[in-house]
Amino acid sequence: MDLTLYLAATLKNLRQDRGWSLSRLAEETGVSKAMLGQIERNESSPTVSTLWKIATGLNVPFSTFIAPPEGETPLAYDPESQAMVVTPIFPWDEQLHFDMFSITLAPGALSESTPHEKGVIEHVVVLSGALDMCISGQWKTLTAGRGVRFAGDEAHAYRNSTLQTVHFQSLIHYPKEKAASKPAANNDDD
Incomplete structure (x- = not known):
């Protein structure tokens, strides 16, 4: 399965299921209408940070975009730069409200994450290498075997x-009571 095709189809289906236009999706996610259209048409591959903005704006787990339906092999998500590669370990679990990822970050790479949905808690454990993390405006370094838990609803990096490439795992807990679905808007620019 081609991950970019899966991502494009998933984004378009989620938007259409809500009855949202590309303009409405842009408002909810903070991602430009042009970029969203390119992603839906499989003309552009979003960065991990952009994909997080989209998942947060749609109020869906990140793994929704990179974990194909049960029975199919999850694929790694790596934008063309391959600076950050994200592979689902445990895709979204409806009962436990979490997903878990294996992540590699190339030497010199930086990934800034916008705040996730209110109430999200993230757990990061470094498997190899050294990872610098910015949480609440403070940088700290985690080495292999070390971990941190923090509020994912604040900007972090x-x-x-x-x-050397750093390898870490991220377990993301979503609140049990997700926000109510956002109302549909005009579908004026599919």
Whole structure:
């Protein structure tokens, strides 16, 4: 399965299921209408940060875009730069409200994450290398075997300031009571 085709179809289906136009989706996600259209037409591959904005705006787990239906092999998500590769370990679990990822960050790479949905808690454990994390405006370094838990609904960042790839896992807990679905808007620019 081609992940970019899966991502494009998933985004378009989620938007259409809500009855949203591309303009409405842009308002809800903070991602430009042009970029969203390119993603839906499989003309552009979003960065991990952009994909998080889209997932947050749609109020869906991140793994929705990179974990195909049960029975199919989950695929790694790596934008063309391959600076950050995200592979689902446990895609969205409806009962436990979490998903878990294996992530690699290339030497010198920086990934800034916009705040996730209110109430999201993120757990990060470094498996190899050293990971710099900015949480609540403060940078700290985690080495292999170390972890941190933090409120994912605040801006945070991941940085690899070393010459070796860092490998870590991220377990993301979503609130049990998700916000009510946002009302549909005119569908004027499919």
